[in-house]
Amino acid sequence: MASTPHVVVVGGGSTGCGIVRDLATRGVDATLVEKGNLTHGTTGRMHGLLHSGGRYAVSDRKSARECIEENMVVRDIAAHCVEETGGLFVKRPEDSEEYFREKLEGCRACDIPVEVIDGAEARRREPYLARDVEKAITVPDAAVDPFRLCVANAADAIEHGARVATHAEVTDVLVEDGAVVGVEVEHGDGPGKRSDHGPEGESRPAPGETETIRADHVINAAGAWSGEIGAMAGVDVAVRPSKGVMTVMNVRQVDTVINRCKPKGDADIVVPHETACILGTTDEEVDDPEDYPEEEWEVDRVIDELAELVPPLADARTLRSFWGVRPLYEPPGTGTDDPTDITRDYFLLDHDERDDLPGLTTVVGGKLTTYRLMAESITDHVCEKFGVDADCVTADEPLPGSEDFSVLRDYMDEFGLRSPVGRRSTQRLGSRADEVLKTDEPNPVVCTCEGVTRAEIRDAMTGENGAGADLNAVRIRTRASMGNCQGGFCAHAIAAELHPDYDEPTARAALDELYQERWKGQRHALWGEQLSQAMLSRTLHALTLSRDADPATLDDDVDFGAFDEGPENGPDDGARRDAPAGADTGGGR
Structure with a gap:
């Protein structure tokens, strides 16, 4: 294509914001549309953990390696979004010694820096840990502010000429002559629904109006809602939403990310974040990513089980609870029944190759920690399609606010x-x-x-x-x-x-x-x-x-x-x- 392609990104979570930044920094004309605020979906409802990869070092080593590599990148490019808390995988008497060894070996195999410390040293670092914690593995976990991170990515994209429109819900994917050629967007009406930024001098639809956005390519980065966007284009994106409930406590009982060193299970992590601690999480597959507030017993269970690791949690004040939806994707034919067994890896679905529908690509799965890597992969894919010869710079160029x-x-x-x-x-x-x-x-x-x-x-x-x-x-x-x-x-x-x-x-x-x-x-x-x-x-x-x-x-x-x-x-x-x-x-x- 002789002219610069115009690409529309659907979804304003970490992945979508990372994609629009990568596209814009490579000189691609890019527009991001998001039906709510940035982070409206899964990104704004996560536990704030910047993964070291330790959680996946036994069950999903590919994801673990990606996490530790991107963990270090995000620390470099977004220092103002990251608190370097460190992390501990702690073992209680009833936890498996064999699994502890598997965790340690898995971390080392994935090049995750680790150290084994005894229970006394773990309690010296975190005095509120339970007295019966026997030992722990240290890992480079960290706390990340997903809101600040997404805004910084969007701001950098805008500085490079992109348009970012929030409160702009996709109501239709436009298909003409067997190809996707854009989207139809309804702009939100009411106070504050005017967040539409981009190159100066370009007119913007008023709140309440419907806009047709023509594009050379559409990227579906809607996370748990990717199936809905796919359906508008007539293709099947089999996302398996998995609900996780989290609870926010009123103070920081710990300054280190605390993980329970046991095989998959609920209520096994405490993440210190700003002035509070976030407890999580559950893992329950659901049908609709919108229609299931958490049950009260889920909040109780999270608090009760984590109070075994950090006893003061039992008496702490619970500020609020919230739930997020993991946009898990499993390739057809895998047939996993338990959502905890589904890979946390990400997938790029080229609908031209898969469904004979040019003009649309979906990215689904993954984690916030690997958002930048996901964005690089799909931007490489789009640039190759349109003959754009430009290198990715997002791993090296600091985000706004993080330069020094x-x-x-x-x-x-x-x-x-x-x-x-x-x-x-x-x-x-x-x-x-x-x-x-x-x-x-x-x-x-x-x-x-x-x-x-x-x-x-x-x-x-x-x-x-x-x-x-x-x-x-x-x-x-x-x-x-x-x-x-x-x-x-x-x-x-x-x-x-x-x-x-x-x-x-x-x-x-x-x-x-x-x-x-x-x-x-x-x-x-x-x-x-x-x-x-x-x-x-x-x-x-x-x-x-x-x-x-x-x-x-x-x-x-x-x-x-x-x-x-x-x-x-x-x-x-x-x-x-x-x-x-x-x-x-x-x-x-």
């Missing part, structure tokens, strides 16, 4: 902030900290739980590629409202920053959306101190803001007496397990 990580050590007092706030801000902003935080205007802390200042929030709203009135997009970029109060004490202050750029109805509608998203994940964690915290927030809002309704449904008839009196009640003891029906717990952390 040493900047994080230099800002403790630079901007007149208390040092913890300055440290947290510079960790989030990386090398952009100077331009964002150096302001002549007052810069108070708006979200005290996460240490987010007005300057950060205003930058997320109005800066280059800002989120506008979409406060959930602001949350994703800054972590504002994601701390212990879950927006109870700060959401209204965040919304106030919309003045004077937006009118009062827009600000109120945006605040409603933020409250609803924060409330969803709390509804299955309402017992003990967390129930008291939720009632405090509700009372505060009712008395000071005249907000008496259930923030999730805007109804005023919530029966709080239906919630649990404590997590010790059995499955038939009522209360929390008979909580109000229809409690949707999606939407990320």
Whole structure:
């Protein structure tokens, strides 16, 4: 093809954001469309682990090798998105000694740096570990912020000429003369649904409008929803969605990723992340990636089993719970019954070769840790199709905000902030900290739980590629409202920053959306101190803001007496397990 091809990427998770960045940095005209915010699907609902590969070193060594290689790449290109926590695979007395040896041998075979330490040393590093932990294997696990990572990839793609349109749902895949030639997109309507960024001077459809986007090639990177996109084009993409439930605790009981050293099973990992810990996870195959909030007993089981490893978890306050869907793919004919046996590898489906349908390629499977490798593979594939001769640079070129990580050590007092706030801000902003935080205007802390200042929030709203009135997009970029109060004490202050750029109805509608998203994940964690915290927030809002309704449904008839009196009640003891029906717990952390 003589001219530069135009490629549409469907899906704004880690894979889609990585693909649009890779395409754009190779000079390909690229457009990404995502039906919600970036990270709307699986990426925004993962446990925040940057895999060392240790979890797959026994069962899936190909995936393990890819993980350790990409682990090191992501640390280099996205230092401001990664906390180098390290990881431990710990053995309790009832755990198999043979499996411990297999894990150790598997890690070494995959070139994963490991060390065996005894129980005393493991507890010296992590004092809250159970006293009966016998020994552990150290691995280079880390915590990664998926929101920050995706935004950085999208920002770099935009800087290289790509268009990124969120709240833009694909309603049809266009097929003409036996080939895919583009997509039809419906743009979201309402406050904050104007996140559409790309080259200056190009017109954009208004919210509520339908747009036809013609393309030379379409990449289906919709994860667990890839089957739906495939069906629009008339091809079968047999994704097997597997649900995993995770629970967020109110403090960091550990500073290292803690894995249970046992064969496949549920509730075997604790990931420290920012000010909290994320406990996970379950693994249950489901039919629909949208229609199954977690069961209350799943949250109990995760906490109870992991409290055997870290006993203080039994008495900690549960902030919220959430579920994600793994977009597992199994080649036809494999016939695996247990989703834990399905490979975590990724697959590239060329529908021209497989289904005689040119113009469409699907990428499915994989993990966030290998997102960049997946993006490189599919971009190589597309460039080969169109004769684009350009090397991949995404493993070497730092993402925006990560060019000089040493900047994080230099800002403790630079901007007149208390040092913890300055440290947290510079960790989030990386090398952009100077331009964002150096302001002549007052810069108070708006979200005290996460240490987010007005300057950060205003930058997320109005800066280059800002989120506008979409406060959930602001949350994703800054972590504002994601701390212990879950927006109870700060959401209204965040919304106030919309003045004077937006009118009062827009600000109120945006605040409603933020409250609803924060409330969803709390509804299955309402017992003990967390129930008291939720009632405090509700009372505060009712008395000071005249907000008496259930923030999730805007109804005023919530029966709080239906919630649990404590997590010790059995499955038939009522209360929390008979909580109000229809409690949707999606939407990320």
